[in-house]
Amino acid sequence: AQSVTQLDSHVSVSEGTPVLLRCNYSSSYSPSLFWYVQHPNKGLQLLLKYTSAATLVKGINGFEAEFKKSETSFHLTKPSAHMSDAAEYFCVVRTYSGAGSYQLTFGKGTKLSVIP
Amino acid sequence: DAGVTQSPTHLIKTRGQQVTLRCSPISGHKSVSWYQQVLGQGPQFIFQYYEKEERGRGNFPDRFSARQFPNYSSELNVNALLLGDSALYLCASNSRDREGQETQYFGPGTRLLVL
Numbered sequence: 589a590q591s592v593t594q595l596d597s598h599v600s601v602s603e604g605t606p607v608l609l610r611c612n613y614s615s616s617y618s619p620s621l622f623w624y625v626q627h628p629n630k631g632l633q634l635l636l637k638y639t640s641a642a643t644l645v646k647g648i649n650g651f652e653a654e655f656k657k658s659e660t661s662f663h664l665t666k667p668s669a670h671m672s673d674a675a676e677y678f679c680v681v682r683t684y685s686g687a688g689s690y691q692l693t694f695g696k697g698t699k700l701s702v703i704p
Numbered sequence: 705d706a707g708v709t710q711s712p713t714h715l716i717k718t719r720g721q722q723v724t725l726r727c728s729p730i731s732g733h734k735s736v737s738w739y740q741q742v743l744g745q746g747p748q749f750i751f752q753y754y755e756k757e758e759r760g761r762g763n764f765p766d767r768f769s770a771r772q773f774p775n776y777s778s779e780l781n782v783n784a785l786l787l788g789d790s791a792l793y794l795c796a797s798n799s800r801d802r803e804g805q806e807t808q809y810f811g812p813g814t815r816l817l818v819l
Contacts, residue, residue: 687760
């Protein structure tokens with residue numbers, strides 16, 4: 589079965605410093621991986637996705653993630669944190685659920701706090 | 705273009721009641737998925753529908769059911785509500801690119817509170 593593990597439940601950074609949110613995946617074949625962000629009392633917004641093209645994926649709002657097969661990792665980074673980045677971030681793997689359909693399997697989430 | 709819309713935004717029910725949640729996908733998308741997000745956890749997959757047919761089902765009891773209409777909108781029904789059904793229910797509109805890769809775009813959710 590495919591799964592993702594988010595290594596930190598809570599990350600706190602100062603405004604203007606780099607962000608690193610860590611995610612490891614488990615998959616028997618090349619996975620499709622995503623990062624979603626959820627602001628308080630809001631739905632989920634797609635930040636970026638990896639689907640076996642370029643290993644370095646650029647997303648919205650200055651975020652990017654690098655797929656490293658040797659390390660089974662898909663960490664999310666941003667060079668400089670902004671106050672508006674404070675939110676919950678989910679690492680997600682797409683799993684085949686039969687009959688030509690797919691489901692998303694979510695990690696437990698990492699809450700990012702940004703200190704002014 | 706309108707994104708995924710869900711209604712109602714909030715709902716309060718009592719144990720044993722039944723609830724219906726509604727979702728309209730992005731125009732042109734023929735597939736929707738439903739997820740349950742309990743407070744403090746990541747979303748859990750409930751159903752996927754494609755052109756009115758159920759294509760996938762998560763590990764949820766038969767009290768949960770859904771359907772998709774000819775205009776691709778969808779309803780999620782939950783019968784005999786339990787306190788543990790209190791959650792944010794998310795609908796996702798599913799698109800597939802030319803390479804067959806699927807991406808899911810989420811609506812704002814319906815927050816259900818069961819008392």
